[in-house]
Amino acid sequence: MQDNSEPKNIERRRFIRNGMQLALAGTLVGVAALSVKKTRASGMVWQIDPFKCVQCGRCATECVRMPSAVKCVHAYNLCGYCDLCGGYLKPDPNARSTAAENQLCPTAAIQRRFIEDPFYEYVIDENLCIGCAKCVAGCTSFGNGSLHLQIRHNLCKNCNECAIARVCPAEAISRIPADKPYQIKGGFRKTPAKDKG
Amino acid sequence: MKRKHINIILVILALAIVFIIGKDFIGNKAGKNMDNPYKLDVDQFKKIDSTTVLYNEIKTFQVNDSSPKGIAVAGKQILVLTEKQLIRYDYSGKELSRFELPDTANCIAPVTKDQIWIGMLHSVASFDANGKLLTRWKNFDENSVITSLAVSGKTVYVADAGNRIVYQCNTNGEILSKIGEKNEQKGVPGYIIPSPCFDLALDDNGFLWVANTGRHSLENYNHDGSLRTAWGESSVKIDGFIGCCNPAQFAILPDNSFVTAEKGIPRIKLYDQHGVLQGIVAAPQLFDNGWYAPDLAIDVNQRILALDFDRKQVRIFEKNVNGNK
Known part of the structure; x- marks a missing residue:
């Protein structure tokens, strides 16, 4: 009886040991594969969904690039080319002029160009833009929402974990396919269309 | 241990x-x-003096549709236009009937003599009280966006935000004249319409008023299309109009005073016939956000009906004791 029970215990121990080793190896391989996939993330880039953005200012302060890789972009097909532009001028400006005291942008990154009476074109100077979204808030609150933020991929380091995405209160930043790296308003729409003005 | x-x-x-x-x-x-060091504090402009509020919200009910477009009053019934249907409600909010529309609807004219005029995207149609199609014109081009209608006798005024013009038509759809084209001799500055917010209405004398939203003004026209008068001021202050396109909606009371609805900072205000602010109908705090100005209608008791596009509600406002003084 004793002779029979001893080999049985050995078999059980060996089985458990082999099982543990296999499980450990499998876990290690799985974790390694996932890590490699996540680290490389080739074909994916970070981008802002302009319909989720709440203009919190974190894009200006949290990006590892200085100034931020996030810039304001302008969907011209949505713009009203207004003289009284909510994205360019402070609310209740002294005059509708290019004077610094009337400009909403803290770095004067928006250029106002006369087209014809009474229409003006607004162009972003990306060298000056810090991605603070102050103009986006003004345009969204008082205008058509044609000004919005995008991550510029010629500037973005495409970090493994985006420093802005980590603190974005609206969770508006996510990875999207690199073959469609921008989500420009006008051509891009995630929310159901609301045509009523 | x-x-x-x-x-x-x-x-x-x-x-x-x-x-x-x-x-x-x-x-x-x-x-x-x-904290956001770059915050644009829009809320500071939403503050109002509570003593200037002249109206109380007396009734609210939900619209049974996801895409309301316009509101009108027909006797003791409230008509709510949606993208595909016209729904009738009584004042308790009970749905009485609904009928399908032949195309995507955008606006509804104040109802006269049981004939309902509806502006589609590129066409105008009229229906009888039972929803039977009476007439339909398709003589507008593909750029047209019909945003408002008003009917006076055999004349129909059509606001086209796409072409930035008001058409004066007969009831057969023939365009009799175009109103609002820039004309220095007639003193017409031309319309600036940055977004599809382009409302019009007729006053008690049958004169046409048009919201030139890019100029933040309400303009009054003679029947020949010449400009009679205009009022309005661009300002974030309570007596002015803010944003790119305001007043986005308006209606005229029988005493020719004006009720205006704004987007950006959503609010409904009352002005006298000369454009002097009388008070607030609905404060910004009553609305969720300012993406869409509510459509307006006036009933026989001079109550103001607002169609809230965000909440998808009909909201009825009545003058309070303070307002009646």
Whole structure:
């Protein structure tokens, strides 16, 4: 009886040991594969969904690039080319002029160009833009929402974990396919269309 | 005893870890509640003096449709236009009937003599009280966006935001004249319409008023299309109009005073016939956001009906005691 029970215990121990080793190896391989996939993330880039953005200012302060890789972009097909532009001028400006005291942008990154009476074109100077979204808030609150933020991929380091995405209160930043790296308003729409003005 | 103490310490540590993780999870990750050094404080412009509020909201009911477009009053019934249907409600909010529309609808004219005029995207149609199609014109081009209608006798005024023009038509759809084209001899500055917010209405004398939203003014026209008068001021202050396109909606009371609805900072205000602010009908705090100005209608008791596009509600406002003084 004793002779029979001893080999049985050995078999059980060996089985458990082999099982543990296999499980450990499998876990290690799985974790390694996932890590490699996540680290490389080739074909994916970070981008802002302009319909989720709440203009919190974190894009200006949290990006590892200085100034931020996030810039304001302008969907011209949505713009009203207004003289009284909510994205360019402070609310209740002294005059509708290019004077610094009337400009909403803290770095004067928006250029106002006369087209014809009474229409003006607004162009972003990306060298000056810090991605603070102050103009986006003004345009969204008082205008058509044609000004919005995008991550510029010629500037973005495409970090493994985006420093802005980590603190974005609206969770508006996510990875999207690199073959469609921008989500420009006008051509891009995630929310159901609301045509009523 | 020693082991017991160790266990207690371990339990306390475990609880502390759970608390910290939980707090971080609820707070949506560290750093998400930081102040914004670049904040544009729009809320400061929403503050109003409560003594200037002249109206109370007396009734609200939900619209049974996801895409309301316009509101009108027909006797004791409220008509709510949606993208595909016209729905009739009584004043309690009970749905009485509904009928399908032949195309995507955009606006509805104040109802006269049981004939209902509806502006589609590129066409105008009229229906009888039972929803039978009486007439339909398709003589507008593909750029047209019909945003408002008004009917006076055999004349129909059509606001086209796409072409930035008002058409004066007969009831057969023939365009008799175009109103609002820039004309220095007639003193007409031309319309600036940055977005599809382009409303019009007729006053008690049958004269046409048009919201030139890019200029923040209400313009009054003679029947020949010449400009009679205009009023309106661009300002974030309560007596002015703010944003790119306001007043986005308006209606005229029988005493020729004006009710205006704005987007950006959503608010409904009352002006006298000369454009002097009388008070507030609905304060910004009553609305969710300012993406869409509510459509307006006036009933026989001079109550103001607002169609709230965000909440998808009909909201009825009545003058309060303060307002009646």
